[in-house]
Amino acid sequence: xxxxxxxxxxxxxxxxxxxxxxxxxxxxxxxxxxxxxxxxxxxxxxxxxxxxxxxxxxxxxxxxxxxxxxxxxxxxxxxxxxxxxxxxxxxxxxxxxxxxxxxxxxxxxxxxxxxxxxxxxxxxxxxxxxxxxxxxxxxxxxxxxxxxxxxxxxxxxxxxxxxxxxxxxxxxxxxxxxxxxxxxxxxxxxxxxxxxxxxxxxxxxxxxxxxxxxxxxxxxxxxxxxxxxxxxxxxxxxxxxxxxxxxxxxxxxxxxxxxxxxxxxxxxxxxxxxxxxxxxxxxxxxxxxxxxxxxxxxxxxxxxxxxxxxxxxxxxxxxxxxxxxxxxxxxxxxxxxxxxxxxxxxxxxxxxxxxxxxxxxxxxxxxxxxxxxxxxxxxxxxxxxxxxxxxx
Numbered sequence: 001x002x003x004x005x006x007x008x009x010x011x012x013x014x015x016x017x018x019x020x021x022x023x024x025x026x027x028x029x030x031x032x033x034x035x036x037x038x039x040x041x042x043x044x045x046x047x048x049x050x051x052x053x054x055x056x057x058x059x060x061x062x063x064x065x066x067x068x069x070x071x072x073x074x075x076x077x078x079x080x081x082x083x084x085x086x087x088x089x090x091x092x093x094x095x096x097x098x099x100x101x102x103x104x105x106x107x108x109x110x111x112x113x114x115x116x117x118x119x120x121x122x123x124x125x126x127x128x129x130x131x132x133x134x135x136x137x138x139x140x141x142x143x144x145x146x147x148x149x150x151x152x153x154x155x156x157x158x159x160x161x162x163x164x165x166x167x168x169x170x171x172x173x174x175x176x177x178x179x180x181x182x183x184x185x186x187x188x189x190x191x192x193x194x195x196x197x198x199x200x201x202x203x204x205x206x207x208x209x210x211x212x213x214x215x216x217x218x219x220x221x222x223x224x225x226x227x228x229x230x231x232x233x234x235x236x237x238x239x240x241x242x243x244x245x246x247x248x249x250x251x252x253x254x255x256x257x258x259x260x261x262x263x264x265x266x267x268x269x270x271x272x273x274x275x276x277x278x279x280x281x282x283x284x285x286x287x288x289x290x291x292x293x294x295x296x297x298x299x300x301x302x303x304x305x306x307x308x309x310x311x312x313x314x315x316x317x318x319x320x321x322x323x324x325x326x327x328x329x330x331x332x333x334x335x336x337x338x339x340x341x342x343x344x345x346x347x348x349x350x351x352x353x354x355x356x357x358x359x360x361x362x363x364x365x366x367x368x369x370x371x372x373x374x375x376x377x378x379x380x381x382x383x384x385x386x387x388x389x390x391x392x
Contacts, residue, residue: 027057030385034378035061038363041253042370044237045072046363049275050382051282053356058275064234064364066253077220077271078234078362079260081340083347084270086280087212087221088189089131089324092196093298094211094290101199103128103298107191110198115166119191120174127195128298129178130188131323132306136176139185140168149247149343152263160263161225162190182306182321186267189324193266204266215290216283221272225264230271234364236260236344241370248343256344268340277349278360284325285336285351299323300336312339312376314350314383332387339379343367348379357386 027050038046038061045062058074095101104126111122121136129135140148148168152160166187175183193204200207205226213221222230236256244250261271282288287296298304305320305327313319314337317330328335333354340347346366350359359382365371 026055027052028059031057031382032059032061034381035059038062038374038378040370040374042237042239042368043363043365043374045076045234046361046375046378047072047074047076047274048378048382049074049273049278049358049360051278051358052386066235066237072234072364074275075220075273076234076362077222077232077273078236078345078347078364079224079230079268079271079340079342080277080347080362081268081342081345081366082186083277083338083340083349084268084272085131085189085324086284086338086349087208087270087324088192088266089299089322090280090284090291090295091208091212092127092131092192093295093323095196095200095207096298097292097295098211101127101196103131107195110195111191112163112194112198115170118170119166120172121178125178125191127192128304128323130192130195132304132321133182133184133188133308134180134306135178135185135188136174136181136183137185137187137191138169138172138175139183140165140187140190143168143172146247152259153247156259156262158262159225160265162194162265164263165190165265165267166194182309184308184311184321186265189267190265193269196266204269208269211290216280216288218272218276218280221270221276221280223264223270224261224268230264231261233257233261233271234362236364236366238343238365238367239370241368254344256342260342260344268342274347274360274362276360277347277362278351278358281325281336281338281349281351282358285353300325300327314380315387335383341366341372346372346375348375350379350383352383352386355386359383 047060050057060072064070064072064076125135169187205223224230238254240248300322308319308321315330317328320327336351348361
């Protein structure tokens with residue numbers, strides 16, 4: 001059911017929201033106005049899915065594409081960015097459970113021959129360390145002066161895979177010895193993706209479908225660079241307001257869709273809807289098959305968590321990192337989450353364990369304060385709603 005609401009919303013001159021035959025009360029009455037108010041020159045569109053023990057909410061506002069005026073809907077998909085790391089972490093935990101690989105064996109035998117000796121400490125790195133950011137491998141985005149982004153733009157129309165990103169890691173100084181620290185690094189997931197493919201001799205997309213996407217019925221999730229449906233996403237927008245010499249145009253709204261969908265890396269592997277993002281994280285925590293106790297422990301169990309630094313938290317709790325999942329332990333419970341943020345797209349997935357509340361959020365803007373801060377504020381507001389003491 002699609003309901004149109006015309007309003008004055010910044011420079012977009014309109015917004016749309018859709019609900020799936022929901023009553024005009026509860027979350028519908030509280031959340032939908034916030035989504036409509038969020039739409040602006042910097043936030044073209046937003047979509048939210050919330051699932052509680054007795055209610056499901058679908059809501060969206062604004063536009064998936066400003067040129068065509070296509071509305072953002074609950075079925076709209078966008079590239080998930082780093083929020084997609086959960087799929088890689090879950091895939092590896094499942095493959096270990098099936099004894100097809102080991103999280104704790106050295107990855108060296110499965111690294112492309114021409115990279116051996118050119119990534120420091122490679123001989124002692126394990127898959128677990130690559131996935132929980134304890135390998136010490138340098139972040140490819142931090143090499144040079146936006147060297148990776150400049151290379152992306154130079155080949156914007158061409159498909160780029162894991163090898164494209166790893167070339168920025170070669171010959172770089174490691175952050176620390178594997179297992180001796182924590183440093184968030186997308187490069188670890190990129191290298192892990194190559195290792196998985198080389199060891200099992202199958203494309204990562206096929207493995208994700210077989211072991212994760214299809215068993216969990218993630219019908220609105222597709223693998224970038226593998227599924228053609230992964231290209232059918234909302235346009236993403238970046239508005240450079242501050243840096244005349246930045247790599248993207250100054251004071252012009254730039255559509256990043258082609259740039260992002262053509263960069264298919266294992267650190268940001270999928271495009272999906274807000275609903276599927278929420279479903280995936282909840283499935284991991286509540287151990288929905290194929291997730292079992294051993295897979296759960298490998299992903300978010302205390303024995304394997306890394307103390308996380310410099311990553312976002314929402315409830316001022318102690319923050320840890322598992323396999324593609326952040327685990328925030330606060331006074332009254334545990335919050336599981338992971339977001340993604342890149343030029344033109346921002347995502348967030350949340351699961352509040354004690355409240356049994358799953359939240360997925362997507363917006364087709366990203367990597368600038370005018371977008372990120374309101375989206376983060378909305379996420380915090382939603383979390384606060386479910387964690388507040390409602391006993392009165």
